[in-house]
Amino acid sequence: MSARHRSLDANLTHRLAGDPGEWLSCDECFRLLDVHVDAAIRDEAGPEFTSMANHLATCQACREEAQTLVQLAAADSAVDEQQAFQRLGLPTV
Amino acid sequence: MLLLRAARAQVTRMGARATLGDQRADDIVNQAADDALVAILGKLSTFEGRSRFTTWAYKFAVLNAAVEVRRALWERRPVPLDDVDLIAAAPTPGHYAEAADLAVALRSAVHDALSPHQRRVLIALLVDEVPIDVLADRLGTSRNALYKNLHDARVRLRADLVARGFLDPPRPREASA
Numbered sequence: 001m002s003a004r005h006r007s008l009d010a011n012l013t014h015r016l017a018g019d020p021g022e023w024l025s026c027d028e029c030f031r032l033l034d035v036h037v038d039a040a041i042r043d044e045a046g047p048e049f050t051s052m053a054n055h056l057a058t059c060q061a062c063r064e065e066a067q068t069l070v071q072l073a074a075a076d077s078a079v080d081e082q083q084a085f086q087r088l089g090l091p092t093v
Numbered sequence: 094m095l096l097l098r099a100a101r102a103q104v105t106r107m108g109a110r111a112t113l114g115d116q117r118a119d120d121i122v123n124q125a126a127d128d129a130l131v132a133i134l135g136k137l138s139t140f141e142g143r144s145r146f147t148t149w150a151y152k153f154a155v156l157n158a159a160v161e162v163r164r165a166l167w168e169r170r171p172v173p174l175d176d177v178d179l180i181a182a183a184p185t186p187g188h189y190a191e192a193a194d195l196a197v198a199l200r201s202a203v204h205d206a207l208s209p210h211q212r213r214v215l216i217a218l219l220v221d222e223v224p225i226d227v228l229a230d231r232l233g234t235s236r237n238a239l240y241k242n243l244h245d246a247r248v249r250l251r252a253d254l255v256a257r258g259f260l261d262p263p264r265p266r267e268a269s270a
Contacts, residue, residue, distance in 0.1 A: 072102055
């Protein structure tokens with residue numbers, strides 16, 4: 001038995017047992033990210049939107065990068081970034 | 094310059110200035126922007142015009158800055174790769190008995206349904222919250238490969254929990270995906 005212990009609280013249980021959704025690699029997420037971010041800013045759904053949203057929900061690194069890209073692109077377009085965050089299923093900041 | 098702006102935004106988002114200091118944060122910004130410019134020049138022919146050019150270009154600086162900040166924040170921290178004993182929390186008014194039963198089942202699924210490598214990756218990424226780039230460096234693999242390990246592990250966990258009646262089976266649309 002390991003010497004380390006961690007409590008399986010509701011949050012950790014959700015992270016472990018939550019639906020991983022459709023497979024999308026980090027490389028593919030990066031390739032499509034600019035297309036999806038600009039589509040979200042125009043309030044449209046980009047291609048393969050569901051798998052992108054699933055990936056961003058479960059990959060913290062890609063999510064952190066997507067949040068910044070949304071902020072930058074929204075500022076360039078002078079639109080409210082919150083709408084794009086919601087469209088991509090990203091937590092608002 | 095737009096690449097510096099993008100790298101600076103990522104470094105700021107990750108709170109790197111407070112942790113690493115202004116000098117180190119500025120070094121990361123400059124290096125990330127330089128590396129992004131090289132990447133952009135090398136990949137210019139792949140730009141398809143499906144997004145604005147600036148959004149396409151920003152993402153290279155954002156990625157480089159994020160990876161470097163994660164590495165810097167963890168460079169002196171040990172990456173725990175040993176096993177963890179997951180303890181199901183006792184039910185409380187906010188954590189009902191059904192959820193507690195799921196936690197007990199999940200604990201056994203983590204130990205019984207996953208390969209040792211899947212368990213190690215799952216615990217490092219989701220329990221210890223080691224950044225995926227940092228773990229990839231330490232294990233000599235890629236972010237892509239680790240995310241695949243994580244995805245497969247979570248699919249296995251859910252399948253085990255469904256088979257034992259703790260979760261509903263996927264709907265037909267999900268099952269055929």
